[in-house]
Structures are given as C-alpha cells and as structure tokens.
Amino acid sequence: MTIRFGLLVFPGIQQLDLTAPYEIFASTEGAEVHLVWKDTQPIISATKLALQPTVTFDDCPQLDVICVPGGGGINALLEDEIVLSFIRSRAARARFITSVCTGSLVLGAAGLLKGKKATTHWNAHDFLASFGAIPTAGRIVQDGNLITAGGVTAGVDFGLAVVAALLGQEEAETVQLSLEYAPAPPFHSGTPEEATADVLARTKRHLAGSRMAREAIIARLTASQRDRA
Known part of the structure; x- marks a missing residue:
C-alpha cells in the first residue's frame, strides 16, 4: 500500500522543519514523499541550503x-492565497493535516485551526489564538x-x-531504530523553562526581527477578518 506524503517547501523554510520529518517519512515502508511548491526551481532555505x-x-x-514546515519564510505565506488555496484543497481529502514549528500558523491562515487544539514554536505560541x-x-x-x-x-x-498513526507503533519503532534516534542532548536548554534567563533573552533577541x-x-489578517464579519 502506497502512502503519499506531501511537504510544502518554500523560500526561507527552516530546513530541519522539513528534513527531519522527511527522513522519517521516506524511511517508512510504502512511502511516496513529495516536496511541493509553485514550481520546481531550487529553493533556498533560511540557512542557505x-x-x-x-x-x-x-x-x-x-x-x-x-x-x-515552518521558518521565517512563512511570513509571506500567511498572505499568499495561491499557497493557502492549495493547502485547503489537499487538506480536504487528506487523512492527516500536519505542521512542524510555525507551519501551524500557515494552517491557521488557511482556516484549518478554528476550534482545534494546536501547538507551534514557543516564540510563536501566542499567535495561535489569532x-x-x-x-x-x-x-x-x-x-x-x-x-x-x-x-x-x-x-x-x-x-x-x-x-505510528498510519501504520502502527511497530513500524514507527522500526524507523526509529534504523535511524538510531536516541536523543541525549549535551545541554538542557531546549525549552524556555529549561534555559537560563540570559540564554532565553539572547534567543529572543535573535528571533525578534522575524517575530x-x-x-x-497577523494584525492585518485579524483586522481583515473583523471587517468581513
């Protein structure tokens, strides 16, 4: 049985948002994985890959x-009706509608998060309610x-x-073992709760421009929604 995965790829994408799940999906039995965009010209990620x-x-x-997936490039997608229409059309018949990091904001702009529980990167979590x-x-x-x-x-x-949701825990664990995914980070600063105050402040400064x-x-989108209502 073929399972078709489609991951949106776009200028300014955070490449690990894409390549991490891509590696998992592509390692799954029966997977057919597509990287989808408006055209097939090379895309440059936020980190120049x-x-x-x-x-x-x-x-x-x-x-x-x-x-x-997410990344700084999602800012442009939030107001790109071509992208949002594509997502809505494919989501209507997909078994699962998914996102990584700030990609969930794009799902939100497409109208797919209303009344739904959702998460995103900690520095964008407050935008979800919009x-x-x-x-x-x-x-x-x-x-x-x-x-x-x-x-x-x-x-x-x-x-x-x-x-696991598609094929069961055993298939997921087989992929996990084949990739030797057994995380043991050298530092414990992966969440705002774990990071020191100095590291948190420095990280927020680093992310301030895109935010x-x-x-x-998002303020424009919210105002436009109020006007239509």
Missing part, C-alpha cells in the same frame, strides 16, 4: 498526509486528524507519531 521541489501545486497528487486555535502546550498535539508539532527538532518526534514582521502580518 538549496532544496529541490519535486512536484508543483498543479501536478501534486492527492495526499494522505499534508505537512507544512487564528481561532486553542493554544496547547506539547511537543506533539493531536486533535482529530490535525497533528501539529513544536519547534524545529520536534519534527523527528512528530514524524514518528504520524507513522515583529509576523506580528504586523
């Missing part, structure tokens, strides 16, 4: 799993066929959880 889309929106087959979501703490949050993951590295855990731009976009 070149990525190659494999299929266009027009040529993308129906998907069992649609996944939207899209009608129920902000929920967790590395992986599932609400029906919606599965959202926290920031960046959560994409590995997320990928395994999706595989400020995102705040302005």
